[in-house]
Amino acid sequence: MHASNLSSEEQKFQVRKLLWQLTVCDSVSDKDFEDRFQELSALGDDHIISVIEDESSKKIIATGSIFIEKKFLRNCGKVGHIEDVVVDSNARGLKLGKKIIAFVTEHAHLMGCYKVILDCSVENKAFYEKCGFKQKEIQMVKYFI
Amino acid sequence: MHASNLSSEEQKFQVRKLLWQLTVCDSVSDKDFEDRFQELSALGDDHIISVIEDESSKKIIATGSIFIEKKFLRNCGKVGHIEDVVVDSNARGLKLGKKIIAFVTEHAHLMGCYKVILDCSVENKAFYEKCGFKQKEIQMVKYFI
Numbered sequence A, B: 001m002h003a004s005n006l007s008s009e010e011q012k013f014q015v016r017k018l019l020w021q022l023t024v025c026d027s028v029s030d031k032d033f034e035d036r037f038q039e040l041s042a043l044g045d046d047h048i049i050s051v052i053e054d055e056s057s058k059k060i061i062a063t064g065s066i067f068i069e070k071k072f073l074r075n076c077g078k079v080g081h082i083e084d085v086v087v088d089s090n091a092r093g094l095k096l097g098k099k100i101i102a103f104v105t106e107h108a109h110l111m112g113c114y115k116v117i118l119d120c121s122v123e124n125k126a127f128y129e130k131c132g133f134k135q136k137e138i139q140m141v142k143y144f145i
Helices: A007-019 A030-044 A094-111 A122-130 B011-017 B030-041 B095-112 B121-131
Strands: A002-005 A049-052 A059-070 A078-088 A115-120 A134-143 B001-003 B048-052 B059-070 B080-086 B115-120 B134-143
Touching: A002 A059, A007 A030, A007 A049, A007 A059, A007 A078, A030 B059, A049 A094, A049 B059, A049 B134, A059 B030, A078 A094, A094 A115, A094 A122, A115 A122, A115 B115, A122 B134, A134 B121, B011 B030, B011 B048, B048 B095, B059 B095, B080 B095, B095 B115, B095 B121, B115 B121, B121 B134
Parallel strands: A078 A115, B080 B115
Antiparallel strands: A002 A049, A049 A059, A059 A078, A115 B134, A134 B115, A134 B134, B001 B048, B048 B059, B059 B080
């Protein structure tokens, strides 16, 4: 297994399947998915989707993304935002989540971010503490739909 | 007073001064500031910095930014991330923060986001609740410097 950037057609399909385990994905058309993929690809290193592939089954069993926010604050600093971390329900307990977090955190570091942040449930706090994160603030949300 | 996008040279200078009230800004060179401004401008509606200008003094007295994250989740959904909200310490109590939040939230809505999120301290929770937000998760952070 290895952590890498999302690339092949088969990987794209696998990522869609995996994201269904995290939240609502409904029925995205192939065209909509491809259009979004191209939009994200165009952002280059400012938005990456990392995946872990089981090399024997060729299945993607973990994913997580990170995008780089550019600020004026902190000497025109950058912040890495980790999003959509999910490990296949059949591959839990293998520390794949930790690998994904390490990979995207290192990416933020290499991109010159002064910090990396994420929002998670209280239940997942202990996991992220093991990954070297500390609780800082609270997340507020407003839904439109 | 009106909420609008950051545009003129004088506004840029005023925003720098205002951001110093929020956190460390140190000594950013004019070139670094301009380069970052151009990077953010290139993102168009996907990253805006809203400002409120006191029309009599021509001072910027409130600012807040929002950027649009594009996802595969939620039918290739979009999420608005509100960042760096600050009101001039001499202009507190005029509900300018609420105006900034309403402006950037409406921007996220118009951009087709299914939700808008932000991280804040526990002390500011009541303010954001008045703006129609609810607490959902917790924010975890890892600093590199």
